[in-house]
Amino acid sequence: MSSHVSEFGLIRDIIARHAGAARTDVRLGIGDDAAVLDGGCGDEELVATMDTLVAGRHFFADMDAAALGHKALAVNLSDLAAMGATPTWGLLSLALPDAPPPGHERHWPAAWLAAFMGGLDALARRHDFALVGGDTVGTDGPLQLSITALGRVPAGRALGRRGARPGDWIWVSGTLGDAALALHLAFAERGRGPDLPLALSAAERAWLQARLERPEPQVALGRRLRDSGLAHAMADISDGLLADLGHILAASDARARVDLEHLPLSTPLRRLAAADPALARQLALSEGDDYALCVVAAPALAAHLAELQDGLPPAARLTCIGEITAAGEAPGDPLADPHSLITLHADGHPVPLPARLGHEHFAAS
Ligand SMILES: Nc1ncnc2c1ncn2[C@@H]1O[C@H](COP(=O)(O)OP(=O)(O)OP(=O)(O)O)[C@@H](O)[C@H]1O
Ligand SMILES: Cc1ncc(C[n+]2csc(CCOP(=O)(O)O)c2C)c(N)n1
Ligand SMILES: [Mg+2]
Incomplete structure (x- = not known):
C-alpha cells in the first residue's frame, strides 16, 4: 500500500461510498469505538464493534498462542468498555496460513488452536461473554484474527466520543x-x-x-x-x-x-x-x-x-x-x-x- 493513503481517509471514503439504508434504528454509526443500535431490546440498546489482529503488524508471529487469544478478545472488550457497555456475544474469524507459526511446526494448527482458545475463553468467562459463531479460512497471507463483539447498554446511556465540554x-x-x-x-x-x-x-x-x-x-x-x-x-x-x-x-x-x-x-x-x-x-x-x-x-x-x-x-x-x-x-x-x-x-x-x-x-x- 502506498504511503500517502491515510487510515482515516480510507474510512471517510467507505462512509462516502456506502449508500446503505437510512435506518432510524442506528443510534450511533461509524466514527466511535463501537456502534449503538436499537435492536428492539426494550430499554436496552445493542453495542457492536470489530477489531482485527494481523501477525507482524499487531503481534509477533511467535507470540504465545494463549496470550494472543486473550488479546484478540481484550481489544474488542476494550472498545465495548469505552462505550460503558456490558459485553455479551461475539463472532470469531480465523484466517490460518498453511505455514505454522514458529514453535508450532509439529501440531499446527490443532495444538496452537487449543492454546489460543484457552486464552480467549478464560477472558470470555470472566466477562460472561459467549462466542456464538465465526468463520475459519486458509490464507496465503499472515495469521489474522478478527472478532466482532456485541454488548448491551441502557437505552440512551452509551458514552460516545462526542460530549466534551469546556471546564471538564x-x-x-x-x-x-x-x-x-x-x-x-x-x-x-x-x-x-x-x-x-x-x-x-x-x-x-x-x-x-x-x-x-x-x-x-x-x-x-x-x-x-x-x-x-x-x-x-x-x-x-x-x-x-x-x-x-x-x-x-x-x-x-x-x-x-x-x-x-x-x-x-x-x-x-x-x-x-x-x-x-x-x-x-x-x-x-x-x-x-x-x-x-x-x-x-x-x-x-x-x-x-x-x-x-x-x-x-x-x-x-x-x-x-x-x-x-x-x-x-x-x-x-x-x-x-x-x-x-x-x-x-x-x-x-x-x-x-x-x-x-x-x-x-x-x-x-
Ligand atoms: N472498513 C470499515 N468499514 C466501516 N467502518 C469502519 C471500517 N474501518 C473502521 N471503521 C470505523 O471507523 C471508526 C474508527 O475506526 P478505528 O479502528 O480507528 O476505531 P478505534 O476504536 O479508534 O480503534 P480501535 O479499534 O483500535 O480501538 C470506527 O467507528 C470503526 O467502526
Ligand atoms: C509486532 C507489533 N508491531 C507493532 C505493534 C503496535 N501496534 C500495532 S497496531 C497498534 C494500534 C492498535 O491497532 P488498531 O488501530 O489496528 O486497532 C499498535 C500500537 C504491535 N503491538 N506489535
Ligand atoms: Mg477504540
Missing part, C-alpha cells in the same frame, strides 16, 4: 506507555531496534510483557463511569493517548490542555524517563496498545473516585491529566485531524506537540 477534566485509567515499552524491548531483543537505557528485573520485564500481551479491558470501570452520570465522553486508548483524546476532541469540536507532569507512569517508565525523557514521553503519549480508558467528565467526578474504583485493580485507577479548554458550536467530526486541538504543558510551560499523535496504519515511516 480529562482522566486516564492505569499507567500509560508500558505496552509500548515492552514492544521496544522486544524489537531490541530481536535486533530490530536500539537498546534502551534501562535495567529491568525479571519480574519487571514479565510485568511489562503482560501489559503488552494481556491487556485488561476496563469493562467494570467503563460501566461505573457511565452510571456516575458525570462522564461526558469516553474512548479507549489503542492508538495512543494524543490520538484517541484527539478523536474525542474532534467529535466534540473541543480543545484541550494536557499537563505532562501528571501522566501516570509505572516504575519502569519513570526510570526510563530519568534516562531518556523524550522516549518515555513518546511511549506514554503516542505509541498506543495501552487499552486504558480516556474519559472526559465534570470536575465533580474527583469527589467520587473512591467509590468508582472500589474493588477494582490498579489498572482501573484514574488520574486527571488535563482539562477541556474550549468547545465550538459545531457538532464535530470524529474523523477530523486533531493536531490543532491539543496543547501540551510541562510544569506550566507550553511544549510542542509531536508530529505523530498515535499509531496509524499506512502512515509513512
Whole structure:
C-alpha cells in the first residue's frame, strides 16, 4: 500500500461510498469505538464493534498462542468498555496460513488452536461473554484474527466520543506507555531496534510483557463511569493517548490542555524517563496498545473516585491529566485531524506537540 493513503481517509471514503439504508434504528454509526443500535431490546440498546489482529503488524508471529487469544478478545472488550457497555456475544474469524507459526511446526494448527482458545475463553468467562459463531479460512497471507463483539447498554446511556465540554477534566485509567515499552524491548531483543537505557528485573520485564500481551479491558470501570452520570465522553486508548483524546476532541469540536507532569507512569517508565525523557514521553503519549480508558467528565467526578474504583485493580485507577479548554458550536467530526486541538504543558510551560499523535496504519515511516 502506498504511503500517502491515510487510515482515516480510507474510512471517510467507505462512509462516502456506502449508500446503505437510512435506518432510524442506528443510534450511533461509524466514527466511535463501537456502534449503538436499537435492536428492539426494550430499554436496552445493542453495542457492536470489530477489531482485527494481523501477525507482524499487531503481534509477533511467535507470540504465545494463549496470550494472543486473550488479546484478540481484550481489544474488542476494550472498545465495548469505552462505550460503558456490558459485553455479551461475539463472532470469531480465523484466517490460518498453511505455514505454522514458529514453535508450532509439529501440531499446527490443532495444538496452537487449543492454546489460543484457552486464552480467549478464560477472558470470555470472566466477562460472561459467549462466542456464538465465526468463520475459519486458509490464507496465503499472515495469521489474522478478527472478532466482532456485541454488548448491551441502557437505552440512551452509551458514552460516545462526542460530549466534551469546556471546564471538564480529562482522566486516564492505569499507567500509560508500558505496552509500548515492552514492544521496544522486544524489537531490541530481536535486533530490530536500539537498546534502551534501562535495567529491568525479571519480574519487571514479565510485568511489562503482560501489559503488552494481556491487556485488561476496563469493562467494570467503563460501566461505573457511565452510571456516575458525570462522564461526558469516553474512548479507549489503542492508538495512543494524543490520538484517541484527539478523536474525542474532534467529535466534540473541543480543545484541550494536557499537563505532562501528571501522566501516570509505572516504575519502569519513570526510570526510563530519568534516562531518556523524550522516549518515555513518546511511549506514554503516542505509541498506543495501552487499552486504558480516556474519559472526559465534570470536575465533580474527583469527589467520587473512591467509590468508582472500589474493588477494582490498579489498572482501573484514574488520574486527571488535563482539562477541556474550549468547545465550538459545531457538532464535530470524529474523523477530523486533531493536531490543532491539543496543547501540551510541562510544569506550566507550553511544549510542542509531536508530529505523530498515535499509531496509524499506512502512515509513512
Ligand atoms: N472498513 C470499515 N468499514 C466501516 N467502518 C469502519 C471500517 N474501518 C473502521 N471503521 C470505523 O471507523 C471508526 C474508527 O475506526 P478505528 O479502528 O480507528 O476505531 P478505534 O476504536 O479508534 O480503534 P480501535 O479499534 O483500535 O480501538 C470506527 O467507528 C470503526 O467502526
Ligand atoms: C509486532 C507489533 N508491531 C507493532 C505493534 C503496535 N501496534 C500495532 S497496531 C497498534 C494500534 C492498535 O491497532 P488498531 O488501530 O489496528 O486497532 C499498535 C500500537 C504491535 N503491538 N506489535
Ligand atoms: Mg477504540
